Structures are given as C-alpha cells and as structure tokens.
Amino acid sequence: MLKNYYNNQILPELEGKEVIVAGWVHNIRDLGGKKFLILRDATGIGQVVVDKDSPAFKVANELTQESVVRIKGKVKADKRAPRGAEIHAEDIEILSLAKVPLPLDVSGKVKADIDTRLRERVLDLRRPEMTAVVKIQSVVLRTFRETLYNEGFVEIFTPKIIAAATEGGAQLFPVIYFGKEAFLAQSPQLYKELMAGVVEKVFEIGPAWRAEESDTPYHLAEFISMDVEMAFADYNDVMNLIEKLIYNITQRVSEDCKEELKLLNYTPPTVKLPIKRIPYKEAIEILQSKGLNIKFGDDIGTPELRILNEVIKEELYFITDWPTMARPFYTKVKDNEPEVSESFDLIYKWLEIASGSTRNHRREILEEALKKRGLRPESFEFFLRWFDYGMPPHAGFGMGFARLMVMLTGIQNVKEIVLFPRDKKRLTP
Ligand code: AMO
Numbered sequence: 467m468l469k470n471y472y473n474n475q476i477l478p479e480l481e482g483k484e485v486i487v488a489g490w491v492h493n494i495r496d497l498g499g500k501k502f503l504i505l506r507d508a509t510g511i512g513q514v515v516v517d518k519d520s521p522a523f524k525v526a527n528e529l530t531q532e533s534v535v536r537i538k539g540k541v542k543a544d545k546r547a548p549r550g551a552e553i554h555a556e557d558i559e560i561l562s563l564a565k566v567p568l569p570l571d572v573s574g575k576v577k578a579d580i581d582t583r584l585r586e587r588v589l590d591l592r593r594p595e596m597t598a599v600v601k602i603q604s605v606v607l608r609t610f611r612e613t614l615y616n617e618g619f620v621e622i623f624t625p626k627i628i629a630a631a632t633e634g635g636a637q638l639f640p641v642i643y644f645g646k647e648a649f650l651a652q653s654p655q656l657y658k659e660l661m662a663g664v665v666e667k668v669f670e671i672g673p674a675w676r677a678e679e680s681d682t683p684y685h686l687a688e689f690i691s692m693d694v695e696m697a698f699a700d701y702n703d704v705m706n707l708i709e710k711l712i713y714n715i716t717q718r719v720s721e722d723c724k725e726e727l728k729l730l731n732y733t734p735p736t737v738k739l740p741i742k743r744i745p746y747k748e749a750i751e752i753l754q755s756k757g758l759n760i761k762f763g764d765d766i767g768t769p770e771l772r773i774l775n776e777v778i779k780e781e782l783y784f785i786t787d788w789p790t791m792a793r794p795f796y797t798k799v800k801d802n803e804p805e806v807s808e809s810f811d812l813i814y815k816w817l818e819i820a821s822g823s824t825r826n827h828r829r830e831i832l833e834e835a836l837k838k839r840g841l842r843p844e845s846f847e848f849f850l851r852w853f854d855y856g857m858p859p860h861a862g863f864g865m866g867f868a869r870l871m872v873m874l875t876g877i878q879n880v881k882e883i884v885l886f887p888r889d890k891k892r893l894t895p
Pocket of ligand 1: 633652653654655676678684685686687688689691693694818819820821822823862863864865866867868869880
C-alpha cells in the first residue's frame, strides 16, 4: 500500500509517530509561516501542517485543490484538529496534480446547480455530502441482502436483453440483437417468476430500463431495481417481508451511518410495524371526501398521494387491492372480487417506492389476462410454456433503490442519488 494510515486513524494516542497518509487536497490555508492542508480520504477529513522550514513547504506551494498527494509526517496532538490530532509534514509527494480552476468546488463553498453537478459528477461525488450518500447506499444494499439471505433467499441474475415487454408496451428501449428486435428489460419480472418455480425464494438487485419521456425528480431511464419473488406465498406474505426489510434497513442506516446522516442533516423515519394497509377503494373514498373528481379505476398519482398522505398521517403505508386492469397481466385477481387484484404499492409520504402482487400461476388464466390487455399469448410463449410443467403459486415485489434512498437521505431528486443518472438529457458522464 502507498499509505499506512487513514485520516480517521490519526488520533492523539499516536503522538510522535511517523505515518504515511494519502488522499486529495480538499483545501489549503496559507498562514504566512505555515500552511494547513486539509486532506480528504475515504474516511473523511484530516489536517496536515506544513512548516516553512520543512522540506515539504516548497512542494506545498505547488499544490492545487483536488491534487492527489502522499504525505509522510509525524502525528501531533492538537485539540483544534479533527479528532484531536494533526500531521506535521516532512515529505509531500504529488501523485496527480489537479488543473486550475476546478469546474466544481468540492469543498462546498461555491454552490452549483443540479445540471452543473451532474455534468461535473465525479467532482460532485467527492463532496462529503455525496460521499455520505454513496456509503449509505452500500449499507442499504448489504442489509437488504443480509436480511434476505437470513430468510433463506437465493440471489440470482436474470437476462437484461429480452424478447418482450413485461410492464406494458410503452417505455421500452429497443435494441438490435444480431439483426432481431429485442428490448432492454423493464424489470426482471418474468424470469424471477420462473426462478421461484425452481428454488422457491429468489431475489435480484440489478438495473432496469424505462424510456421515460417525462422529466420528474422520481423517474430515471435506468434504475436499480430490488426484486423479490417467493413461491407458495401471497401478497400478504410479501408485504410482511417488506416490513422486515424496511425496518432492518432503516435501523441499520440509523445506527451505522450516524456521521453520514449528520453531514446530510437528516434523520430517517422511524418505521412502526405493522405498516398500515389501505385498500385502493378506501383510498379513493378518502380522496372523494376531499372533493377530488376521482373514480374507481383511476390512477392515484403524486398530487393525489400528497392529499391522501395528509389524511392518513403515516410516513409509510401500503395501498392494496388495485383495480385488476390497472395492473400487468401477471397479477392475480382477487378471488371473490374480480374487479380488484391481489396487489399493492408501498408509499413513503407520497412517493411509490415498491409495488408487488400475488401472481397468476395458471397458464389459461395468464393467456386470458394477456388477451384482455390486447396482448398476444404467442409473443409470451417463452414464458408461458413453463407453466405447463409445474409452477407453484407465487408472489413478489420490486422496489426502486433510488426511491428508497429518498426516504433514507431526505434528498428529493433521484438524479442526485444515482451515481451517473440516465435520463432523456443524459448519456454521459
Ligand atoms: P413497477 O413498474 O411499479 O413494478 O416498478 C417497481 C418499482 O421500481 C421503481 N421504479 C422506478 N424508479 C426510478 N425510475 C423509474 N423510471 C422507475 N420505474 C419504476 C419504483 C417502483 O415502485 N415487476 C413489477 C414489480 C413486481 O410486481 O414485482 C414492477 O416493475 O420504486
């Protein structure tokens, strides 16, 4: 390794010890006789003092913000330094000199608008607030995985170049696949169902694509979908599992990401179990009682969810039993109430973060559901044929990772959360 200490290990107990640290020059302060280098590494900020008579002083004069340096020096306890200790530099090696001026101020003194931030994304991601978001994301993914592994789930990968739309015909990205038309997967839906028919409990964390025309703070052309499918289960079992996942994730982020949340000046919601389950019909009645011109069959969009949220006063809630025809063909109809389906959305305040359902597991019912939606069963034969050979009843959900992160970081635009967001305007960086 080019270094033997990280910033967060430079503590007063190391007084007098020679250490080698390395990172980015976050800031340089010139105090005549000496220079203060604020050095940033993966663990945060550290302070390095360069005295005028040190051989390192000449090199320090050449330093620019964001240059990468390797510094050898002695630790000195000082209450004014971060964690109560600083390094007195003896040798500074410039590993990569950064150009001046920077297209974006990483130290955060000069604020940039969202377009500039996304254009200069790597520098933007180096800002401590954004680095905090990146770290929280990793804790969320780990907790999602660990919870599911503990519940006996198997992690899978499904193909991303596929032959048919799974979530409806619009919003599809076509690709030319060896001269044939194919599509980028809108979700792993059909393949995760088939795999529930192999190992019962599966999950996948992977990209999904939707050719979203609209430019909203909650839609991306490419998003990470957290998908679960379980055999011998229905939508209530799936909602119970989501409760466990959301509870564990929120708990773990609150405990393990204290520093990061402090940087973001945010406290995630406290998840109270069980999460309220409101049937769609009841939600419509509430909205009607608030004077909205809405009827059975209509979508409950963001403006309506905002109103519903004011009435319900829950940070998290499920809307269950959506109209059958408002859901994709794979969704099971409710047994004694065919106009609604065994389906749900999980809502955070007024943002949909997950949706799921009990699935149809009988071929003839799937064929009928496809036809009702104007789709040709023959186009889905690659999926349907497996229902001839033993498919258990099953259920599952898909959760938008970036939308979950809205709840966990308080950042209100998913484009700020995703590392390199893809939308109608952006294909680079
Ligand atoms: P759905 O289409 O509701 O369901 O998507 C599941 C979840 O994915 C997130 N999401 C998005 N996030 C960002 N940008 C987008 N364009 C976008 N579209 C969707 C949302 C949403 O709740 N196969 C079903 C899931 C299932 O039933 O298992 C599906 O894809 O958070």
